[in-house]
Amino acid sequence: MGSMTDSTSQVPAEDSAPASMAERVEGRSRRPDSDAFREFMGSGWGPRDASLPEREAVAGFLPARAAAAGEPFPGERLVVPAGTYKVRNNDCTYRFRAYSAFAHLSGLGAEKEPDSVLVLEPRADGPHEAVLFFKPRASRTSQEFYADARYGEFWVGARPSLDEVSAATGLRCEHIDTLRDALAKDAGQVGLRVVRGVDEQVERMVNEVRSEAGLADGEDARGADEEFEERLSEIRLRKDPFEIGELTRAVEVTRAGFDDILRALPRAVGHRRGERVIEGAFGAVAREEGNGLGYDTIAAAGDHANTLHWIDNDGPVHEGDLVLVDAGVEVDSLYTADITRTLPVSGRFTEVQARVYQAVLDACEAALARANEPGTRFRDVHDAAMRVIAARLEEWGLLPVSAEEALSPAGQQHRRWMPHGTSHHLGLDVHDCAQARREMYQDALLEPGMCFTIEPGLYFRADDMMVPEEYRGIGVRIEDDVVVGDDGRVVRLSESIPRTIADVEAWIASAQGR
Ligand code: GLY
Numbered sequence: 001m002g003s004m005t006d007s008t009s010q011v012p013a014e015d016s017a018p019a020s021m022a023e024r025v026e027g028r029s030r031r032p033d034s035d036a037f038r039e040f041m042g043s044g045w046g047p048r049d050a051s052l053p054e055r056e057a058v059a060g061f062l063p064a065r066a067a068a069a070g071e072p073f074p075g076e077r078l079v080v081p082a083g084t085y086k087v088r089n090n091d092c093t094y095r096f097r098a099y100s101a102f103a104h105l106s107g108l109g110a111e112k113e114p115d116s117v118l119v120l121e122p123r124a125d126g127p128h129e130a131v132l133f134f135k136p137r138a139s140r141t142s143q144e145f146y147a148d149a150r151y152g153e154f155w156v157g158a159r160p161s162l163d164e165v166s167a168a169t170g171l172r173c174e175h176i177d178t179l180r181d182a183l184a185k186d187a188g189q190v191g192l193r194v195v196r197g198v199d200e201q202v203e204r205m206v207n208e209v210r211s212e213a214g215l216a217d218g219e220d221a222r223g224a225d226e227e228f229e230e231r232l233s234e235i236r237l238r239k240d241p242f243e244i245g246e247l248t249r250a251v252e253v254t255r256a257g258f259d260d261i262l263r264a265l266p267r268a269v270g271h272r273r274g275e276r277v278i279e280g281a282f283g284a285v286a287r288e289e290g291n292g293l294g295y296d297t298i299a300a301a302g303d304h305a306n307t308l309h310w311i312d313n314d315g316p317v318h319e320g321d322l323v324l325v326d327a328g329v330e331v332d333s334l335y336t337a338d339i340t341r342t343l344p345v346s347g348r349f350t351e352v353q354a355r356v357y358q359a360v361l362d363a364c365e366a367a368l369a370r371a372n373e374p375g376t377r378f379r380d381v382h383d384a385a386m387r388v389i390a391a392r393l394e395e396w397g398l399l400p401v402s403a404e405e406a407l408s409p410a411g412q413q414h415r416r417w418m419p420h421g422t423s424h425h426l427g428l429d430v431h432d433c434a435q436a437r438r439e440m441y442q443d444a445l446l447e448p449g450m451c452f453t454i455e456p457g458l459y460f461r462a463d464d465m466m467v468p469e470e471y472r473g474i475g476v477r478i479e480d481d482v483v484v485g486d487d488g489r490v491v492r493l494s495e496s497i498p499r500t501i502a503d504v505e506a507w508i509a510s511a512q513g514r
């Protein structure tokens with residue numbers, strides 16, 4: 001891949017000035033640059049399919065999302081870039097994945113559409129209208145068609161026209177080359193905000209337009225821009241029915257990935273990097289059934305489970321170990337699951353493993369029960385789980401203080417063995433709605449449409465001399481994805497993924513045909 005495959009080196013003449021890096025890279029191409037060659041490359045292709053694509057299911061939800069995003073900013077033009085390719089090295093880039101707020105407002109998913117920009121256009125007589133600016137495919141008679149490694153269809157495959165994307169999304173679509181004029185129209189009377197940190201070029205363009213129109217720009221506009229970004233996070237706190245459908249699908253496919261992990265366990269045990277066998281089994285399903293992973297898979301056997309972000313996954317998997325797997329499939333619409341199961345490699349928990357596991361499971365149940373009580377705030381879910389964790393640690397004689405003291409703000413000794421939060425919102429981002437204000441997130445009442453994780457754990461490191469030896473090297477987390485229904489009841493989207501001791505053991509046995 002990349003633009004260097006048709007290349008050979010060209011050595012500059014000795015007396016010429018040294019070529020720039022861009023010239024040197026371009027100079028490696030031996031492609032002719034004549035009209036005759038262009039004509040030859042652009043001719044003799046069969047007709048394109050002239051039919052327009054069907055309207056996507058997400059299209060019906062986009063106007064309401066645009067209206068919600070723009071509601072606090074009447075009379076302002078609001079700019080949400082999709083982002084651009086990230087360089088891996090030289091002319092090789094990572095697979096494109098749009099900025100999540102762009103995906104939310106455009107409905108565009110996997111690999112669509114790098115370098116595009118969604119503009120929420122203010123209307124005098126109604127809510128904002130979402131307008132999508134992107135680079136449509138070029139004609140087959142253009143040089144771009146065969147020579148542009150970034151956009152040319154020879155290189156990146158079929159690309160859409162403005163009409164096609166408009167038919168699929170219901171959005172007004174415009175050529176990206178008209179963006180600057182569209183941003184500048186009535187600028188001054190119309191204010192401008194942009195999401196920062198997503199696409200430098202778009203940010204620069206917005207700042208130029210603001211400066212020319214006498215609007216605050218650069219650092220003077222930072223507060224206003226960040227307020228808009230905060231809003232884009234907060235409108236995603238409650239999912240619409242399309243989003244809940246996609247999250248349900250993400251969890252279903254994640255279950256299929258876990259099924260394949262169980263089938264791969266015997267091979268993992270025999271492999272020097274058994275954790276990679278587990279990671280690979282899940283990754284194959286994620287890519288076959290979805291866009292890929294929502295985040296790097298954690299496949300942590302034995303003591304590795306006590307490293308919270310263990311993504312090296314290069315360790316062996318031994319019979320008798322527990323293996324903690326935290327993995328989620330991101331479906332094509334870019335919604336992701338986030339599931340953890342802790343599995344006994346042998347198929348059966350030992351007595352002490354079961355003791356720790358049951359404590360974590362009880363914490364899950366307490367969190368779920370609390371989430372089901374009317375008037376529960378997001379942060380209460382964590383507190384309910386921590387009450388169980390602290391009580392068990394006290395019961396086992398591990399806490400240096402009482403559970404009550406540990407739970408007080410100044411104590412918190414239980415955090416040595418459960419250092420992370422129990423819940424986070426889930427959606428297009430695994431840690432969704434991250435820019436939402438505290439009062440909208442941690443301190444907010446649970447409401448229908450909210451989708452979040454419940455994921456307590458207990459982690460006893462192998463070198464932890466404060467716990468009896470039998471606990472050392474055991475790490476357990478159980479993570480479910482839940483949604484609050486219209487009746488206020490919390491539904492576990494991951495209900496079909498076994499998690500009680502008996503169910504996990506039966507699941508492993510049946511997946512392995514025992
Ligand atoms: N997998 C990341 C998390 O559980 O938050």
Ligand code: MN
Nearest residue numbers: 326338339479
């Ligand atoms: Mn997780």
Ligand code: MN
Nearest residue numbers: 338453455479
């Ligand atoms: Mn999580």
